[in-house]
Amino acid sequence: MSEKESKHISDQELLAQFKQTNDNRLLGILLQRYTLLLLGVCMKYLKNEEAAKDAVQQIFLKVIHELQRYPVQYFKSWLYMIARNYCLMQLRRHGEKHVAEFTDNIADEAFPLQEEIEKQQMISLVETSLRELNEDQKTCITLFYLEKKSYQQICELTGFSLMQVKSYIQNGKRNLKLLVERKLHKADE
Numbered sequence: 001m002s003e004k005e006s007k008h009i010s011d012q013e014l015l016a017q018f019k020q021t022n023d024n025r026l027l028g029i030l031l032q033r034y035t036l037l038l039l040g041v042c043m044k045y046l047k048n049e050e051a052a053k054d055a056v057q058q059i060f061l062k063v064i065h066e067l068q069r070y071p072v073q074y075f076k077s078w079l080y081m082i083a084r085n086y087c088l089m090q091l092r093r094h095g096e097k098h099v100a101e102f103t104d105n106i107a108d109e110a111f112p113l114q115e116e117i118e119k120q121q122m123i124s125l126v127e128t129s130l131r132e133l134n135e136d137q138k139t140c141i142t143l144f145y146l147e148k149k150s151y152q153q154i155c156e157l158t159g160f161s162l163m164q165v166k167s168y169i170q171n172g173k174r175n176l177k178l179l180v181e182r183k184l185h186k187a188d189e
Helices: 011-021 024-033 035-046 049-069 075-093 099-132 135-146 151-158 162-188
Strands: none
Touching: 011 024, 011 049, 011 075, 024 035, 024 049, 035 049, 035 075, 049 075, 099 135, 099 162, 135 151, 135 162, 151 162
């Protein structure tokens, strides 16, 4: 795959292809997209260009190793976290002054980022699972929860009876929960 061809492929597609084939060229393309970002992150923390360049190389090696062990949904965010953690470890090892204070400030900034990543992952899981529901349940769940329609409005829009609408929402919600839990469990394996 040429560099030109790879520009139109998303991170997730490249990651999935890499996981299937273990073709390091695919991982190289993915990492090349974020080399400048990594260098910038490392410069921000390490305040030294040579140390930052070395850190980027070490992070690349760590990424290759970690990708074999963990499922990754949002590559860019995950890569940022790996880089940040690596730099903080380097600062601790070298006994930089004010590392604890610096780490606390960064942790305050990073915690919402981690929460946002988890929230986006959950939204993605729910969206995927919603598509797997049967049509009647999917329609009623979408109208009720996403479009904020009342039971009566759903009856009018779909032609379902009130009992059917309530049943589709209740069963759809239960099935959606089961599908999401199954996906979460599978991701943890």
